[in-house]
Amino acid sequence: MGKGTVDFSKYFQPPNLKEAKKRGKEETRVLDFDTIPDDMKNIGEGKFYLLKTYGCQMNVHDSETIAGILENMGYRPTEDEHQADIILFNTCAIRENAEDKVFGELGHMKPLKREKPDLILGVCGCMSQEESVVNKILQKFQYVDLIFGTHNIHRLPVLLRDALYSKEMVVEVWSKEGDIVENMPKVRQDGLKAWVNIMYGCDKFCTYCIVPYTRGKERSRQPGDVLAEIRELARKGYKEVTLLGQNVNAYGKDFQDQHYDFADLMNDVHKIDIPRVRFTTSHPRDFDDRLIEVLAQGGNLVEHIHLPVQSGSSEVLKRMARKYTREHYLELVEKIKKAIPNVSLTTDIIVGFPGETEEQFQETLSLVEEVQYDSAFTFIYSPRHGTPAAKMEDNVSEEEKKDRLQRLMDLQNEISRKKNEALKGQVVEVLVEGESKNNPDVLSGRTRTNKLVNFKGPKSCIGQFVDVKITEPQTWTLKGEAVVKTHV
Ligand code: SAH
Ligand code: SF4
Numbered sequence: 001m002g003k004g005t006v007d008f009s010k011y012f013q014p015p016n017l018k019e020a021k022k023r024g025k026e027e028t029r030v031l032d033f034d035t036i037p038d039d040m041k042n043i044g045e046g047k048f049y050l051l052k053t054y055g056c057q058m059n060v061h062d063s064e065t066i067a068g069i070l071e072n073m074g075y076r077p078t079e080d081e082h083q084a085d086i087i088l089f090n091t092c093a094i095r096e097n098a099e100d101k102v103f104g105e106l107g108h109m110k111p112l113k114r115e116k117p118d119l120i121l122g123v124c125g126c127m128s129q130e131e132s133v134v135n136k137i138l139q140k141f142q143y144v145d146l147i148f149g150t151h152n153i154h155r156l157p158v159l160l161r162d163a164l165y166s167k168e169m170v171v172e173v174w175s176k177e178g179d180i181v182e183n184m185p186k187v188r189q190d191g192l193k194a195w196v197n198i199m200y201g202c203d204k205f206c207t208y209c210i211v212p213y214t215r216g217k218e219r220s221r222q223p224g225d226v227l228a229e230i231r232e233l234a235r236k237g238y239k240e241v242t243l244l245g246q247n248v249n250a251y252g253k254d255f256q257d258q259h260y261d262f263a264d265l266m267n268d269v270h271k272i273d274i275p276r277v278r279f280t281t282s283h284p285r286d287f288d289d290r291l292i293e294v295l296a297q298g299g300n301l302v303e304h305i306h307l308p309v310q311s312g313s314s315e316v317l318k319r320m321a322r323k324y325t326r327e328h329y330l331e332l333v334e335k336i337k338k339a340i341p342n343v344s345l346t347t348d349i350i351v352g353f354p355g356e357t358e359e360q361f362q363e364t365l366s367l368v369e370e371v372q373y374d375s376a377f378t379f380i381y382s383p384r385h386g387t388p389a390a391k392m393e394d395n396v397s398e399e400e401k402k403d404r405l406q407r408l409m410d411l412q413n414e415i416s417r418k419k420n421e422a423l424k425g426q427v428v429e430v431l432v433e434g435e436s437k438n439n440p441d442v443l444s445g446r447t448r449t450n451k452l453v454n455f456k457g458p459k460s461c462i463g464q465f466v467d468v469k470i471t472e473p474q475t476w477t478l479k480g481e482a483v484v485k486t487h488v
């Protein structure tokens, strides 16, 4: 594909799972984003970029940073592949089908790249952190120009320069845990709701999960930096922030010079004048009483907790290395429900983990029944190369896995519907995001508990909080009518 002989030694720091698993004890360095080098400042004038983002909110937010860096070099966004001068795939590695999708789309890029050899085609995000993926791209997708990982997004201007001026594929993936880079430019995609990273990485090493390898060790941002970012968003008129971390409950545990944890952070965020604050994701193990107490204050701390359980069987949880039991999880749920009576709980569940028996799956069903989640993300277990679970004997047939997923979804849908039915006739506060996707005459927004509400109302409501009376609850959405406040 016109790449000539490839000499990777210059750039290639190959990703390595074994290296990633050795967690360094050294203190995390907080660095400031270098300004864009002079020769790259206007390189994108008159040119366009297209970013394709897969995966979780963390990736969505990383894409906002990537967009920020590209726009600081003069590039403008486009949705049109044919108009784009740069196409970047910000990828997710969590399950095999996520990866297959990216490889499929990368394959589709081949004719475009042939038509337009100057197009820069790049792959970043979690898949680039995997050795096997990088090797596959090197072999099968040689027309890719640039691969970089999750720890070196800030190096994009320099890497892009290399990709533009070199005939070789530029690969820079750091398997060593990253530092924290502050003050990176960002183009936020939403004017109402903003993502705020509070920590990076994950040290939990659940046996099925690739994230600790693709995102490095746990590193918490300094409280002052997080709080300043939220205050600035509030000043700019944002109505909602979502604090991001793979395991937000571990926030601050890596600080060596101060005692300040997630409950402290939430307590300080509670005092900031921004209407709604969410966070994701919570690990049940570190969810302590103090945090429950802080969250129970309400105010801008909304009554929605996403609390992934993964399985209802203590035996399976043990093999997943989740480090809690079914009983501990249920106790925690009880405590949360007692402290925050109108709380909405959502979860993630994996079915068909290696060796999961029908009885163990039944324990998941009974836990779901007992907790009464508002909704759940449900997944079939997908082996991830290099993780401990990938080496366990996977004796659950594909058919059985699909059947379990279906039974679980049927049960959860029934519960979701019942929970939504209970809202009929109630008035809820909705942050109006815009017109509904399917009908421009209908407005759509979310409750404090993150439920989607569709209702008829004037467009002037967009961006505002509106009281909506729920008239027609459905399984996944609520229909309602705006309550007009009359003053007698
Ligand atoms: N950090 C978050 C989850 C990140 S991944 C947490 O710990 O809660 C989101 C969800 O994907 C997980 O909660 C899990 O349910 C699912 N998941 C992760 N690895 C998976 C795998 N190998 N196969 C299937 N589902 C997986
Ligand atoms: Fe993965 Fe577990 Fe970390 Fe979540 S806590 S990112 S599931 S290893």
Ligand code: F3S
Pocket: 054, 055, 056, 057, 058, 059, 091, 092, 093, 094, 125, 126, 210, 211, 214, 215
């Ligand atoms: Fe996927 Fe990486 Fe997020 S693997 S789920 S994009 S942290």
